[in-house]
Amino acid sequence: KAGVTQTPRYLIKTRGQQVTLSCSPISGHRSVSWYQQTPGQGLQFLFEYFSETQRNKGNFPGRFSGRQFSNSRSEMNVSTLELGDSALYLCASSLEGIPGYGYTFGSGTRLTVV
Amino acid sequence: GENVEQHPSTLSVQEGDSAVIKCTYSDSASNYFPWYKQELGKRPQLIIDIRSNVGEKKDQRIAVTLNKTAKHFSLHITETQPEDSAVYFCAASTGQAGTALIFGKGTTLSVSS
Numbered sequence: 001k002a003g004v005t006q007t008p009r010y011l012i013k014t015r016g017q018q019v020t021l022s023c024s025p026i027s028g029h030r031s032v033s034w035y036q037q038t039p040g041q042g043l044q045f046l047f048e049y050f051s052e053t054q055r056n057k058g059n060f061p062g063r064f065s066g067r068q069f070s071n072s073r074s075e076m077n078v079s080t081l082e083l084g085d086s087a088l089y090l091c092a093s094s095l096e097g098i099p100g101y102g103y104t105f106g107s108g109t110r111l112t113v114v
Numbered sequence: 115g116e117n118v119e120q121h122p123s124t125l126s127v128q129e130g131d132s133a134v135i136k137c138t139y140s141d142s143a144s145n146y147f148p149w150y151k152q153e154l155g156k157r158p159q160l161i162i163d164i165r166s167n168v169g170e171k172k173d174q175r176i177a178v179t180l181n182k183t184a185k186h187f188s189l190h191i192t193e194t195q196p197e198d199s200a201v202y203f204c205a206a207s208t209g210q211a212g213t214a215l216i217f218g219k220g221t222t223l224s225v226s227s
Binding site for chain 2: 031033035041042043044045048050055056058090092094098103104105106107108
């Protein structure tokens with residue numbers, strides 16, 4: 001069974017640009033959550049999508065957005081990049097969107113903003 | 115807002131010793147408490163979890179205890195080995211529907227042989 005796949009693995013962008021990250025969940029999983037990981041703040045919840053609908057949102061500015069497709073693949077977009085957006089972005093998928101049931105993380109996308 | 119405090123931030127032990135990491139949560143609606151291990155450059159991996167209707171859970175050398183009244187839970191690792199060296203994160207579910215987790219800031223565990 002394939003795990004959670006995130007692409008790309010590494011990304012370097014310039015301040016002011018925008019970026020789109022992709023997450024393909026485990027087959028059959030309908031929930032995808034996104035987290036930002038930085039050395040100073042740790043893992044912070046961005047948002048969760050379940051059956052193509054955003055169900056939860058963390059405390060991030062509107063520059064951070066996401067969506068989910070009918071095949072459960074999810075994308076997150078960050079517009080007008082700032083230096084502070086440099087981080088490891090992790091997604092996690094679960095079967096029915098209930099914590100503890102197959103909540104698996106991907107390997108992440110390392111975003112560097114210069 | 116919802117918050118999870120984790121202590122200590124770093125922990126150094128000798129191989130064979132026990133290690134204990136403690137977390138406190140603020141949201142009384144939290145009912146699911148997982149622990150993740152993250153090795154350098156790798157994804158967080160679930161090592162054990164506990165639900166609010168259980169006070170203790172054990173899996174070989176790893177155990178987790180939960181005190182709902184005091185809103186704290188702890189990870190216990192016995193007979194530590196060098197391969198246990200990693201960053202450990204505790205987390206708590208939020209009271210909202212869905213899978214959002216609030217994470218502690220992490221504990222860097224170093225096990226020396």
